[in-house]
Amino acid sequence: MSEDAGRIDETPDHAGAYPRLSDAQVQLLAAHGVTRSKAEGEVLYREGDDLSDFYVVLSGKVAVVQNIGRAERLVAVHGAGRFLGELNLLAGQPMLLSAVVREAGEVVAISLDRLREVVSQQPAIGDLVLRAMLIRRSLQIEIGAGLCMLGSRYSSDSRRLRAFVARNRIPYTWIELERDSGAEALLRELGVAPDETPVVVWRGEQVLRNPSNATLAQVIRLGHDVSGGERLDLIVVGAGPAGLAAAVYGASEGLATVVVEAVATGGQAATSPLIENYLGFPLGISGAELADRAELQAEKFGARITVPARAFRLEHDGGHHVVATDSGETLTAPALVIATGAAYRRLDVPGIDRFEGTSVYHAATEIEANLCRGDPVAVVGGGNSAGQATVFLARYAGKVSLLVRHGDLGRDMSRYLVDRVERTPGVEVFLNTEVRELVGSGSLEALVIADLLTGETRRLDARALFVFIGAMPFTEWLRGAVELDDHGFVRTGGAVGSYDEPGPDGGAARPLETSRPGIFAAGDARSGSVKRVAAAVGEGAMAVRFVHEYLAEVGRNSSG
Numbered sequence: 238m239s240e241d242a243g244r245i246d247e248t249p250d251h252a253g254a255y256p257r258l259s260d261a262q263v264q265l266l267a268a269h270g271v272t273r274s275k276a277e278g279e280v281l282y283r284e285g286d287d288l289s290d291f292y293v294v295l296s297g298k299v300a301v302v303q304n305i306g307r308a309e310r311l312v313a314v315h316g317a318g319r320f321l322g323e324l325n326l327l328a329g330q331p332m333l334l335s336a337v338v339r340e341a342g343e344v345v346a347i348s349l350d351r352l353r354e355v356v357s358q359q360p361a362i363g364d365l366v367l368r369a370m371l372i373r374r375s376l377q378i379e380i381g382a383g384l385c386m387l388g389s390r391y392s393s394d395s396r397r398l399r400a401f402v403a404r405n406r407i408p409y410t411w412i413e414l415e416r417d418s419g420a421e422a423l424l425r426e427l428g429v430a431p432d433e434t435p436v437v438v439w440r441g442e443q444v445l446r447n448p449s450n451a452t453l454a455q456v457i458r459l460g461h462d463v464s465g466g467e468r469l470d471l472i473v474v475g476a477g478p479a480g481l482a483a484a485v486y487g488a489s490e491g492l493a494t495v496v497v498e499a500v501a502t503g504g505q506a507a508t509s510p511l512i513e514n515y516l517g518f519p520l521g522i523s524g525a526e527l528a529d530r531a532e533l534q535a536e537k538f539g540a541r542i543t544v545p546a547r548a549f550r551l552e553h554d555g556g557h558h559v560v561a562t563d564s565g566e567t568l569t570a571p572a573l574v575i576a577t578g579a580a581y582r583r584l585d586v587p588g589i590d591r592f593e594g595t596s597v598y599h600a601a602t603e604i605e606a607n608l609c610r611g612d613p614v615a616v617v618g619g620g621n622s623a624g625q626a627t628v629f630l631a632r633y634a635g636k637v638s639l640l641v642r643h644g645d646l647g648r649d650m651s652r653y654l655v656d657r658v659e660r661t662p663g664v665e666v667f668l669n670t671e672v673r674e675l676v677g678s679g680s681l682e683a684l685v686i687a688d689l690l691t692g693e694t695r696r697l698d699a700r701a702l703f704v705f706i707g708a709m710p711f712t713e714w715l716r717g718a719v720e721l722d723d724h725g726f727v728r729t730g731g732a733v734g735s736y737d738e739p740g741p742d743g744g745a746a747r748p749l750e751t752s753r754p755g756i757f758a759a760g761d762a763r764s765g766s767v768k769r770v771a772a773a774v775g776e777g778a779m780a781v782r783f784v785h786e787y788l789a790e791v792g793r794n795s796s797g
């Protein structure tokens with residue numbers, strides 16, 4: 238894109254982020270919207286605005302800019318046939334960028350409700366728009382649109398906030414007290430003392446001093462408010478693939494459904510750079526995209542997702558299940574799906590805690606990859622997640638060392654990934670190797686690794702360590718409420734030892750039903766589960782079928 242003597246060129250399409258609608262599509266949308274003339278300099282919307290219209294440019298040029306009125310940066314310029322907006326528009330959240338008319342012309346404004354009607358009849362338009370918005374979100378993450386966060390790299394609250402926004406795929410700019418020369422001047426300008434950091438600046442004006450994750454989520458309106466007290470049919474705990482599938486099927490089949498999620502929608506899958514074995518995506522799909530798509534789909538059918546809200550207690554009250562969350566909600570419904578999944582274990586190396594979140598990660602998404610561009614990094618683990626992370630990080634890092642405790646890369650990793658790891662330039666595999674020590678003051682500089690066959694130790698340069706070893710279920714909060722197996726996974730169906738209340742069909746738990754009637758478990762948290770995205774999605778969908786059966790049997794749903 239170039240700008241000279243007042244003329245401004247349109248930004249070329251970035252891999253589908255800025256597609257042009259066909260003339261017929263523009264005409265169709267124009268017929269459902271209002272055409273407005275716009276003068277040069279007019280602001281169509283600002284960062285932080287709630288937008289209820291979708292804009293299509295008919296003539297003239299519209300610039301999308303970051304930090305409007307401050308250190309303004311041009312992101313893209315759109316001419317006739319292009320549309321404006323970002324993923325937040327579809328999710329009903331405030332805009333992260335602004336749009337300003339740069340060459341006078343006309344735009345069509347279509348209300349989101351009308352847009353949904355048009356899209357339901359013309360899915361090709363919906364596909365084009367959704368794909369563009371998802372790609373625009375990745376570009377926003379790259380440029381750090383939206384939030385500005387300022388703090389010390391050594392602060393645990395900085396780590397907490399950065400991990401929270403990264404998991405929620407919220408674009409942000411990070412200004413580090415130790416590294417950025419302008420950080421102190423910016424703090425003075427904001428009237429913030431260094432000991433009040435980390436701070437989050439929203440819309441360039443609202444300064445949040447060391448906010449909790451919940452406060453930040455509230456300000457940027459991340460999740461839904463579920464405090465309405467209306468009657469629910471189904472509570473889903475956990476919004477990974479299993480929980481989101483249960484929400485899509487539950488809500489689309491008429492159940493009043495609320496989803497409670499502790500950290501971020503998408504669960505483990507959202508931290509996968511590329512899922513290649515999920516049916517229907519021959520080129521693979523990033524976990525983040527899968528999560529964003531599933532979340533929009535669940536919300537389209539009326540499911541409400543509240544984030545961050547961790548379920549910490551489960552009780553029973555007159556045939557209803559009562560879930561208390563750390564966000565202060567108490568939700569009650571006759572049916573419950575537990576989809577709390579699992580998480581990677583922490584590596585048992587002394588002193589690793591001080592590097593968690595700043596140089597030790599349990600996810601390898603664009604956010605972590607951008608933080609270690611050009612650096613040497615190490616990945617620990619021998620499964621598919623470690624293999625995926627290795628291949629993905631090799632695109633960003635200076636060098637990737639894959640450390641595996643056993644001697645056969647093909648033991649736990651799919652063959653296609655083994656081949657890819659072995660063929661990727663910049664990757665070195667260390668078999669029969671374990672991490673003994675992390676070296677560095679403040680941030681990680683190197684690892685001490687040991688060869689388990691010879692006992693020899695050596696120093697390996699690494700500025701970041703990615704850990705993908707064995708999973709543990711998130712089921713502590715269920716102890717005493719439903720039956721768990723010896724490793725803490727939830728027992729269901731035939732594996733249940735004692736079903737609490739015998740039903741009319743002889744008192745056995747249904748498939749996916751726990752020891753407590755009306756409570757089901759799906760996905761990685763379930764004892765005997767397969768630990769795959771497709772399996773979790775399938776179980777989430779299946780659980781809803783048994784929820785219907787249960788509700789019919791006990792004669793309960795929100796309308797009855």
Ligand SMILES: Cc1cc2nc3c(=O)[nH]c(=O)nc-3n(C[C@H](O)[C@H](O)[C@H](O)COP(=O)(O)OP(=O)(O)OC[C@H]3O[C@@H](n4cnc5c(N)ncnc54)[C@H](O)[C@@H]3O)c2cc1C
Nearest residue numbers: 475477478479499504505506548578579760761768769770
């Ligand atoms: C890096 C990585 C790459 C992977 N790649 C692949 C792949 O390519 N193909 C494949 O098939 N599988 C892959 N997997 C495995 C796959 O992601 C999991 O099997 C799948 O995500 C399990 O889905 P789930 O919904 O059961 O649980 P999870 O994805 O673990 O989601 C559970 C959710 O519940 C939330 N939660 C937990 N406790 C609570 C609570 N008390 N209250 C509220 N919410 C709670 C969590 O925050 C989380 O969001 C990968 C996993 C990882 C980590």
